[in-house]
Amino acid sequence: MREQPCVLLLTHSQEPFCTERVAGALLRAGARPLRLDTDDFPLALALSGELDPAAGGRLLLDGEALTVDAVWLWRLWPPRLDAGLAAPHREAALRESMTALRGLLDLLDDAPWIDGIDANRCAENKARQLRLAQGLGLAIPPTLITADPAAARRFWGAHDGQVVAKLQTSLGYSMAGGGGLPTRMIGPADLEALGGLRHCPMMFQRYVPKAMELRIAWVDGRALVGGLDGARCGVDWRHESTASWEAHALPTAVHERLAALMRQLGLRQGAIDMIVTPSGDYVFLEVNPHGEWGMLERDLGLPIGEAIAQALLGLARAKLRERSER
Amino acid sequence: MSKKIMDPQSEGADLPFFAHLLTSQSDPAQSTNGGGAPTYHCLDSPCTKKYPSDDDESTTWFKDSDG
Helix, strand or coil: CCCCCEEEEEECCCCCCHHHHHHHHHHHCCCEEEEEEHHHCCCCCCEEEEEECCCEEEEEECCEECCCCEEEECCCCCCCCCCCCCHHHHHHHHHHHHHHHHHHHHCCCCCCEECCHHHHHHHCCHHHHHHHHHHCCCECCCEEEECCHHHHHHHHHHCCCCEEEECCCCCCCCCCCCCCCCCEECCHHHHHHHHHHHCCCEEEEECCCCCEEEEEEEECCEEEEEEEEHHHECCCCCCCECCCCEEECCCHHHHHHHHHHHHHHCCCEEEEEEEECCCCCEEEEEEECCCCCHHHHHHHCCCHHHHHHHHHHHHHHHHHHHHHHC | CCCCCCCHHHCCCCCCHHHHHHHHCCCHHHCCCCCCCHHHCCCCHHHCCCCCHHHCCCCCCCCCCCC
């Protein structure tokens, strides 16, 4: 029986921090981390899949069958295609490469994932997150998702103009940043432009006064929490903050409700954003299944990579035992 | 039969509302007093930017390929 668990880490070639933290913790625990930079496929990564009528499917890396005992899904990036590829071919190559990669990774369905691709896609639904959170007793901001200018205008009036707007997805992907839309406060002058909703809906929420902004790195039931002084944050702390991270402990009741939410979403990991109001209420905003946590580990020493590694190891060892008993 | 959104106050808007917000308000991270978000930067030298990988949703690029 093979004794050293092998854990596959799905990431990308520019990922600067988190992957190595998890890999280091796995190594220290005696496991074998295998980093796979997904943007290397197909240009520089020799991945293949075989589907045999009798034996079933298997994933090959450099021509060898790849058996892993757990998979950590951190990032799946589109390929770095050859710069010389003509534009009409580039789009097809991009689409086909990502489709092929999705199929190849499906051949690892015998291994446990943190977290599976389909689970992530389902959990990224922000309306679903808010619906489930509210049902579990978590406070949420009044929210309107609409393409109807009149509805948005009514919502703005009903909340005395204390309304923010946000998109549910990014405007683009990159490590370069700057391509996102910060959550914005809606002023009276913006109302005249609401007709633009007919081109693209948006999410509107009542502005939540903040004593503290929280980012909660959730790992398999554990909450590793960083907070920012709300008085030193703008509407969107990701874009406007002079605060430094400080450690924070969640009330037990909030922790339990978040645990239930993550179970219902089918997630073992995620970055949860909450606001603590001046009156001490905890308001749930969203979960990003792959939200950044590197700054919390870097600045506060929170052992997030270690926690992820331990969660992966637990699953990997159980899978190894299962395979040895077959 | 579907009902159409009729909003005489806002007909003729050419820009998506999010694009209006992008152009009508300055980026807070670029303002002189906003201070950016130094606590949120990525951690390597080519990645010292304002908005790192929250937007790198892992499956964003797994769009339906046959649609």
